[in-house]
Each structure stands twice: as structure tokens, then as C-alpha cells.
Amino acid sequence: MTNTRILLARRPVGWVDESCFRIEPCPEPACGPEDVVVEAIWLSLDPYLRGRMNEGPSYAPGFAIGAPIVSRVVGRVRASRNARFAEGEFVWGFLDWALRTVVPRGEGLTRIDPTLGRPSLAISALGMPGLTAWIGAMALGRPRPGDTVYVSSAAGAVGQLAGQFARRAGARVVGSAGGPDKVAFVLERCGFDAAFDYKARDLDEALREHCPRGIDVYFDNVGGATLEAALRHANVGARFPLCGMISAYNATSDPGVKGLQLMVSKRIAMTGFIIYDHVHQLPAYQARVA
Amino acid sequence: MTNTRILLARRPVGWVDESCFRIEPCPEPACGPEDVVVEAIWLSLDPYLRGRMNEGPSYAPGFAIGAPIVSRVVGRVRASRNARFAEGEFVWGFLDWALRTVVPRGEGLTRIDPTLGRPSLAISALGMPGLTAWIGAMALGRPRPGDTVYVSSAAGAVGQLAGQFARRAGARVVGSAGGPDKVAFVLERCGFDAAFDYKARDLDEALREHCPRGIDVYFDNVGGATLEAALRHANVGARFPLCGMISAYNATSDPGVKGLQLMVSKRIAMTGFIIYDHVHQLPAYQARVA
Known part of the structure; x- marks a missing residue:
């Protein structure tokens, strides 16, 4: 061997x-x-x-x-x-x-x-991805019943859980993912209220269709153009937990995010977070979610 | 007549x-x-x-x-x-x-x-600019003794007061303004600990010199390149109250703000606010500050 x-x-x-x-x-x-x-x-x-x-x-x-x-x-x-x-x-x-x-x-x-x-849950729903989704969606997003929560990278380990947590809090949850298989997974297996394929749709058109009352919480996994579109469709007082900007990870240049002045006119709060600051909450989280 | x-x-x-x-x-x-x-x-x-x-x-x-x-x-x-x-x-x-x-x-x-x-204070320190500075610097910035607070547009009606409030809370206060007269005003009349002329200095160099222990609170009045530089020099857990992005007001195109992924790695909270949401606090503010 x-x-x-x-x-x-x-x-x-x-x-x-x-x-x-x-x-x-x-x-x-x-x-x-x-x-x-x-x-x-x-x-x-x-x-x-x-x-x-x-x-x-x-x-x-x-x-x-x-x-x-x-x-x-x-x-x-x-x-x-x-x-x-x-x-x-x-x-x-x-x-x-x-x-x-x-x-x-x-x-x-x-x-x-x-x-x-199952043991594999220790590195998914009952581990860091789960706690990440919980802290971002619940502690920073603070969804209220009737709110619209938009999650990018919704088929990802964190996004799929962020949406499910927000939905249990009474919010309407909309996700975006790349490709029809991921969209079907988000709708059928994760129970999102709506989902769309960001590679096949114009973002503004898709958000207008699926978030007709605007976005109250945007759980950001990707940054870039998706974050810009979420700013345009955000409601006054929206919360944007920033979990990690995947779009920047492979980028060799930074095009910048346009429209940040909307954060002032719409009183938007954007908060970056890293789960290692919250690891002490893992046992309490596991006990609650398991 | x-x-x-x-x-x-x-x-x-x-x-x-x-x-x-x-x-x-x-x-x-x-x-x-x-x-x-x-x-x-x-x-x-x-x-x-x-x-x-x-x-x-x-x-x-x-x-x-x-x-x-x-x-x-x-x-x-x-x-x-x-x-x-x-x-x-x-x-x-x-x-x-x-x-x-x-x-x-x-x-x-x-x-x-x-x-x-004086009656003119009703539209300056005891009015909306004063309350704006108070809400941004104190309620959103939450300066602690020893923190470094950086204020752009520091000679402006809001900036000069934001710095003075943060300084009374025990923070070290650094301001930027356009031109030597405004810098002198900020230093001599407003009592900032340090100030520099953003038109005459490289921003990164000036922030490295005047904020050697990094920025804990950035009171943003201008957005754009100044906000980008503040992100680069921010400490972990920094708070960025966004008061209004003057650099965008006269702009005919939006170059975007680069480096937003630093908000995640540094766990930065950026919060846009508008003073009309806080007008009910004006009498209490006046009574406190007058």
C-alpha cells in the first residue's frame, strides 16, 4: 500500500x-x-x-x-x-x-x-460552510418575514444553506447559479422560491423579474457585476453580508465596483466577515441546526 | 425695495x-x-x-x-x-x-x-451638518480611545465636526482637505492631530505617514480613490460610515471602487446613511452639543 x-x-x-x-x-x-x-x-x-x-x-x-x-x-x-x-x-x-x-x-x-x-456534514452543513451561512444570513442579514433575500452562488456549499436559513426566517429567497443543473438543484433540493442562471440571463432583467419588491438582503459570494446589480435593485436599508468575492479570486485585474454611491442614497450596510472570527460559535450552531 | x-x-x-x-x-x-x-x-x-x-x-x-x-x-x-x-x-x-x-x-x-x-449655527454645528457628523462619527464609527479616525473633506461643514467629535471620544484624528489653507484650518482651528493636502500628496504615502497604526474608522465624504486608499490602510474590523460621495457628484462616468474584496479579508463594515432618517434626534443632539 x-x-x-x-x-x-x-x-x-x-x-x-x-x-x-x-x-x-x-x-x-x-x-x-x-x-x-x-x-x-x-x-x-x-x-x-x-x-x-x-x-x-x-x-x-x-x-x-x-x-x-x-x-x-x-x-x-x-x-x-x-x-x-x-x-x-x-x-x-x-x-x-x-x-x-x-x-x-x-x-x-x-x-x-x-x-x-453523516460524518461528511462536519465539513459542510454542520461545519464551517454552515456556520458561515448562518452568521452571514442571520446575524448580518437579519431577514424579516416578507423580506426578499438574494443569494449569489446559491448552489455552493455556503449559498445553498444561507438561502435555506433565510427562508426558515420567513423571507422570500431568490438564488442565482451558473447553469440549468445548479438552478434545478437550488429550486428542487434547496427549496428556494426562485432561481435563475446568471450565465443565461441579463442580471437586471432577472432581478426585476424575481425580486419585484426589491432586495432587502443580498448574501454576496461573488462581488463584481453581481454586487453592482444587487446595489441597483436594493431597497432602502438593505443589508449586504459579504462572504467572499469569488469573481475576484481568479481575476488578474480589478475592474472596480460601480454605483457605490447607491449605498448612501439607499442607506445600505455592507459587512465583510470571515468565519474564523466566529469559530467559538460552532458547537452552539451544531446543537441548534443538527 | x-x-x-x-x-x-x-x-x-x-x-x-x-x-x-x-x-x-x-x-x-x-x-x-x-x-x-x-x-x-x-x-x-x-x-x-x-x-x-x-x-x-x-x-x-x-x-x-x-x-x-x-x-x-x-x-x-x-x-x-x-x-x-x-x-x-x-x-x-x-x-x-x-x-x-x-x-x-x-x-x-x-x-x-x-x-x-449664534443663529447661523442652526444650519451648521447645531443643525443638519452637526447631526450628520455626530451620527456618522459616533453612532456608526464608534471610535474608541486610541483608535485612528480618518476624515476626508475634513474642512467641510460635516468633516470638521466629525473629526472633533471623534477626538473628544479619545481617538487620534487625521484629516485630508484640498489646499494648504484648508489643511491649516483643520489643524489650527479644528484641532485635528494631523492633516494633509490630498491634492499635493500621494494618498498612500500620506496615509502611511499619518496613520502608521492603520485606520479604524474612515468617515467617507468623497468615495472614489480616497475610499480605495482607506480600504488599503484599514485595520481589521474597521468601520466606514459613508456620508456622501462628493467625487461622484460631478462625475460624468463612474470608474468604480477597486479593492472591495479587502472588506472581506479585513472584516470591514461600510454603512451609508442619510441624515433625514435621524432628524428626530436633532433636539437631543442640540441639547447635548450646545
């Missing part, structure tokens, strides 16, 4: 392709005293990783060329010399993209409570 | 010049039952009036071609057939730019309490 890992081979310029990565065999991890060996089952490929592939600082440190990609991984304990973790248990942590990884002293690993749901 | 008024002669494109206005004689106002005639003494020329000179909606209705310019005016009651106002009293209201105006039934006029200070 050989171990395998995925490295950053070169820094992407613009879009990422396979040439940015290298899959290579690597040593089988040795389990020293207090260590834990984890076998990866699910790994999370998140938009913020794009920033970490660049040179220079982002809110998380960058990856080095030739170093493994690290992200949220759910796995199973294969070997443990640590009293806190037993063989066979499900855990999650920020781990290398490798079949098997040694975690020194088990630091940063979290045991997954199997009674809360 | 003849009466005179100032009309909008044509809509400005870009910058405003004298050809946009016409000064013409007009009838002496007649004081009907319940009416009040006001003689203007001070009138306020505010940035937001630029928007009202355009076609199309802003947050205040537009001026018609050939109609008088209207703004905040302090004047003296010349004639009154209204029991609420006595001849000789100081009042303020949104009045035509005219030497003398009749105010039907005195509606919209406010008597000025002469014990609070």
Missing part, C-alpha cells in the same frame, strides 16, 4: 488548471508517541483556497510551491497513540491532501459526533 | 459654473393669513444639492429648470400673520434662494433658540 499526496506545482495566473498540481507518491506516515494517523475520506475544495495559491498575504497564509495543499478534511483514525482519539473514529481537521496523514499529538483534530448526522 | 431670487438656468454636465444659475428680480412676497415672510441671512450651499440639479431621482427631488434653488436657510421673520412666529425672530427652514420668501402657514419653519448660540 502506497501513500499519495497532492502538491502545488506552480502558482496559477488567472484560472486554475491541472498543471498547477502534482500528484505524487509519498512516505507512509509513521505514528509517533501521542500522534494520530488519519485516512482522508472527504476533502473540501473551497473558494478561499484560490487566494492561498497566490504569492503574498491573504487572510490565511499562502501555500509554498512544492508543498501539499491543505484544506478541511473528514477522515477516519487509522492509528492512534493518543488517548483522545480511538482507531476507527471519524475526525476532521485542516489536513494535507494526502491519502494518509500523521497529525502530531492530534493537534487541531476534532472528533465528529456520529449522532449529529 | 425689490426682491431677488436665484433660479436653476440649465442642468450642469460635470462641474457647476455660473451659467447654471440666473439671478432675477421677483415679486415682493405677500403675507396672507397664517403666513410668515422670512428674510434670508445665511444660506447653506451643500454638496447634496449637486444631485438635485440632475435630471432623474436622487434621495431628494430634483430642481426644475427655471425654478428656484432651495436649501437650508437661516433668516429673520419680517412679517407674520401666524401666532407661532413673531416679527424679528430667527428661524430656519428649507427655503428658496431669495432675499425674502413667503412661507405659507409657516410650515417647515423652525424657531431658533437664541440661547443655544
Whole structure:
């Protein structure tokens, strides 16, 4: 049995392709005293990783060329010399993209409570994406019954949950996503009130049609032209939680966002947030949502 | 004695010049039952009036071609057939730019309490500009002792007060203004800790020099390149009250604001506000600040 890992081979310029990565065999991890060996089952490929592939600082440190990609991984304990973790248990942590990884002293690993749901939920609805959606949609968006909430990247890990939370708070929820399959997923599986394919529609036309009473909360995942359109269709007093501007991640230049003066005339509040500021709320969130 | 008024002669494109206005004689106002005639003494020329000179909606209705310019005016009651106002009293209201105006039934006029200070303060520090500075700098900016507060348009009616309020709250206050006279005014008369001439300096260089510990509150009066620079120099968790984007008022195109993704990585909150939402707080504000 050989171990395998995925490295950053070169820094992407613009879009990422396979040439940015290298899959290579690597040593089988040795389990020293207090260590834990984890076998990866699910790994999370998140938009913020794009920033970490660049040179220079982002809110998380960058990856080095030739170093493994690290992200949220759910796995199973294969070997443990640590009293806190037993063989066979499900855990999650920020781990290398490798079949098997040694975690020194088990630091940063979290045991997954199997009674809360499927283990993979620890890196989706019951993990960071879920908490991100909750903080953005509920704490910053503050949807009221009857409000219209618009979510971009609505089929994404965060967007699909942001919409569902806002809908349970009594809001009418509209999503945009790229392509008919994602739109169908948002409508049929996530229960949004309306959704449209932003690649196939004029944004203003689609927002006029689906948000006829304007936008009260815009959960922004993409920035750019979508954020500009949301400003144009926003109601007075709208809240815009900014979760991450995917449109900027692969961009090699910044076209800027037009129409910010609408923030004054419409008294709009835009708030950027990062989930690492809110991690302490994760257990309470899991208990509430599970 | 003849009466005179100032009309909008044509809509400005870009910058405003004298050809946009016409000064013409007009009838002496007649004081009907319940009416009040006001003689203007001070009138306020505010940035937001630029928007009202355009076609199309802003947050205040537009001026018609050939109609008088209207703004905040302090004047003296010349004639009154209204029991609420006595001849000789100081009042303020949104009045035509005219030497003398009749105010039907005195509606919209406010008597000025002469014990609070000079009557002209009713349209400056004790009026809307003062309340605007207070709401933006204090309620939205929430400066803490030791914070760095940066105010653009710092010599303006609102900016000069925003800085002084933040300084009394214990913050270090830095202002920018156009030209050495305005910079001297901000430093010597308004007591800012530092100020610079944005026309003579590179913005990044000036902010690096005067805000060495970064910006915690940016009181934005201008938008555009200044807002972009403030984003670059902002600290994590910074608050940006947006008071009005003067740089956009005369612009014939919108270059957009670059770097908004910094709002996410730095968890910045930007909030647009308009003072008309807060007018009910004016008496309490006056009592506090006078």
C-alpha cells in the first residue's frame, strides 16, 4: 500500500488548471508517541483556497510551491497513540491532501459526533460552510418575514444553506447559479422560491423579474457585476453580508465596483466577515441546526 | 425695495459654473393669513444639492429648470400673520434662494433658540451638518480611545465636526482637505492631530505617514480613490460610515471602487446613511452639543 499526496506545482495566473498540481507518491506516515494517523475520506475544495495559491498575504497564509495543499478534511483514525482519539473514529481537521496523514499529538483534530448526522456534514452543513451561512444570513442579514433575500452562488456549499436559513426566517429567497443543473438543484433540493442562471440571463432583467419588491438582503459570494446589480435593485436599508468575492479570486485585474454611491442614497450596510472570527460559535450552531 | 431670487438656468454636465444659475428680480412676497415672510441671512450651499440639479431621482427631488434653488436657510421673520412666529425672530427652514420668501402657514419653519448660540449655527454645528457628523462619527464609527479616525473633506461643514467629535471620544484624528489653507484650518482651528493636502500628496504615502497604526474608522465624504486608499490602510474590523460621495457628484462616468474584496479579508463594515432618517434626534443632539 502506497501513500499519495497532492502538491502545488506552480502558482496559477488567472484560472486554475491541472498543471498547477502534482500528484505524487509519498512516505507512509509513521505514528509517533501521542500522534494520530488519519485516512482522508472527504476533502473540501473551497473558494478561499484560490487566494492561498497566490504569492503574498491573504487572510490565511499562502501555500509554498512544492508543498501539499491543505484544506478541511473528514477522515477516519487509522492509528492512534493518543488517548483522545480511538482507531476507527471519524475526525476532521485542516489536513494535507494526502491519502494518509500523521497529525502530531492530534493537534487541531476534532472528533465528529456520529449522532449529529453523516460524518461528511462536519465539513459542510454542520461545519464551517454552515456556520458561515448562518452568521452571514442571520446575524448580518437579519431577514424579516416578507423580506426578499438574494443569494449569489446559491448552489455552493455556503449559498445553498444561507438561502435555506433565510427562508426558515420567513423571507422570500431568490438564488442565482451558473447553469440549468445548479438552478434545478437550488429550486428542487434547496427549496428556494426562485432561481435563475446568471450565465443565461441579463442580471437586471432577472432581478426585476424575481425580486419585484426589491432586495432587502443580498448574501454576496461573488462581488463584481453581481454586487453592482444587487446595489441597483436594493431597497432602502438593505443589508449586504459579504462572504467572499469569488469573481475576484481568479481575476488578474480589478475592474472596480460601480454605483457605490447607491449605498448612501439607499442607506445600505455592507459587512465583510470571515468565519474564523466566529469559530467559538460552532458547537452552539451544531446543537441548534443538527 | 425689490426682491431677488436665484433660479436653476440649465442642468450642469460635470462641474457647476455660473451659467447654471440666473439671478432675477421677483415679486415682493405677500403675507396672507397664517403666513410668515422670512428674510434670508445665511444660506447653506451643500454638496447634496449637486444631485438635485440632475435630471432623474436622487434621495431628494430634483430642481426644475427655471425654478428656484432651495436649501437650508437661516433668516429673520419680517412679517407674520401666524401666532407661532413673531416679527424679528430667527428661524430656519428649507427655503428658496431669495432675499425674502413667503412661507405659507409657516410650515417647515423652525424657531431658533437664541440661547443655544449664534443663529447661523442652526444650519451648521447645531443643525443638519452637526447631526450628520455626530451620527456618522459616533453612532456608526464608534471610535474608541486610541483608535485612528480618518476624515476626508475634513474642512467641510460635516468633516470638521466629525473629526472633533471623534477626538473628544479619545481617538487620534487625521484629516485630508484640498489646499494648504484648508489643511491649516483643520489643524489650527479644528484641532485635528494631523492633516494633509490630498491634492499635493500621494494618498498612500500620506496615509502611511499619518496613520502608521492603520485606520479604524474612515468617515467617507468623497468615495472614489480616497475610499480605495482607506480600504488599503484599514485595520481589521474597521468601520466606514459613508456620508456622501462628493467625487461622484460631478462625475460624468463612474470608474468604480477597486479593492472591495479587502472588506472581506479585513472584516470591514461600510454603512451609508442619510441624515433625514435621524432628524428626530436633532433636539437631543442640540441639547447635548450646545
